[in-house]
Amino acid sequence: MVAGPQSFAPPPMSAPPAAGESEEETVEGEYVTSPFVGTFYRAPNPSSPPFVKEGSSFESGQALCIVEAMKLMNEIEAEFSGTILEILVENGKPVEYGDKLFRVKR
């Protein structure tokens, strides 16, 4: 979420690099982003272990996390098989559409 209010100034005239473009040079892997606005959960319920940890390998179609919106638990499934390099959002925090959730390696 953007904290505000921000002072109002026009953006730089040259287009900023596309998200992730500059990072890809130095940071390994690719990102799984949130397809919804909602609240990020790492486990199916508070008493269960998390779906994945850093270093976990996952299969295509496997649930990686939940984004809950309006009491609906939406399981976010992997579109390919790979390994979790980094978890980028804390459990229970709100996420926006397009927010990076995981850094992963195919």
Added chain:
Amino acid sequence: MFDKVLIANRGEIALRVLRACRELGVQTVAVHSEVDAEARHVRLADEAVCIGPPEASGSYLNVPALLAAAEITGADAVHPGYGFLSENADFAEIVGQCGLTFIGPKPDDMRAWGEKVPARALAKRLGLPLMEGSQVMTDADDAATKAEAVGYPVMLKASGGGGGRGMQIIRDSATMRKAYPRARQEAEAAFSNGDLYCERYVEEPRHIEFQVLCDGAGKVWVLGERECSIQRRHQKILEEAPSVAMSHELRMDMTATIERAMKESGYRSAGTLEFLMDEKGDLAFMEMNTRIQVEHPVTEEVTGVDLVMEQIRLAAGDEPTLTDHPELKGHAIELRINAEDPDTFVPWPGKITNYHPAGGPGIRIDDGIFTGWVVPRVYDSLVAKLIAVGPTRDIAIRRLRRAVDETLIEGIRTNLPLHRRILHDPDFVEGKLSTKFLERLAERTSIG
């Protein structure tokens, strides 16, 4: 009053709502699609949430995303602006079911006024003057019979239509028989409602509308009329208040009629009743819009009433700050500045390389742009509204001419050259207006 309002819209109206909230001391949540991340309403809001991709269906029309954004930010009310979900009664209802307040009318009132044929029946029951028209037609022969009873020419209309969509002029029964089946199919496809009816067609009407605020408990404020006759394909491009065509007696008369009707209806919120004025100067009800309208600033400028703020107050159950019918003072005119080619009207989005809005006495700008902003391709082409107010219509026109010359928008094309032609047109200056004005202007310009 609310603590935090989520503004479910974009562009100038999102900024307009944000400003009203700020002045009321209410926190704001902006929502935006991926292409609107740098938009002014997003930068100026207390919080902002990206709700989806550029296409409106995935973002500004995405009900679950909007509700989730309200949930994660703890907003307690939703302002829909105009367009998008502003007249969607189901959305208003879901917002209510989620424990939030929809800043607008009750869902049932939105439904009652939202479909044209039931709205006509309701208007009739409430004593509003109506254009001679038919009930819903059953087939091509029935359509011809009903149209004949009304008297040609008629306007064939879709009950579920709006904003000028789903309408055509029919001048005889043979044409009606031919036109009916296809119009029915088109209405079915466009509005999921194939019901058609017709109304007497006035060749050169004026578009006159009345602004109301209602508290739903017996208090109704009728805030005068606006004339919005200058339209292209039923899209308004210049609006003014008051109308030169409205006598004091007719205004008083209509104010009393509308006040009675709105009291009886129990409607709560801001609303606009749209009328056609025929060649004799008689008004006939067309439709009621249950939202804030693009052209609301001209009423604000001649009444001194902040309509958006009062709309929010009414939704919060707070007393409006206006006590009596405010007097209309002076004359206000609004130009809609669209990102489009001034001659072909083709949308012309792109990057604004330089923007300098007009200023000086009597000028108000409601906009959502800045130097460096890229006008997205996927939304409405309205980029700014230029409003002038003055003690007389003549002074308002002079101020607008000056303000149009001062306005600098580079990098995209806008319809400012068209506005300049209108403002210098003798018929416009004399107030000789009708919904055919722009066609006539084009004819005059091509001859001259």
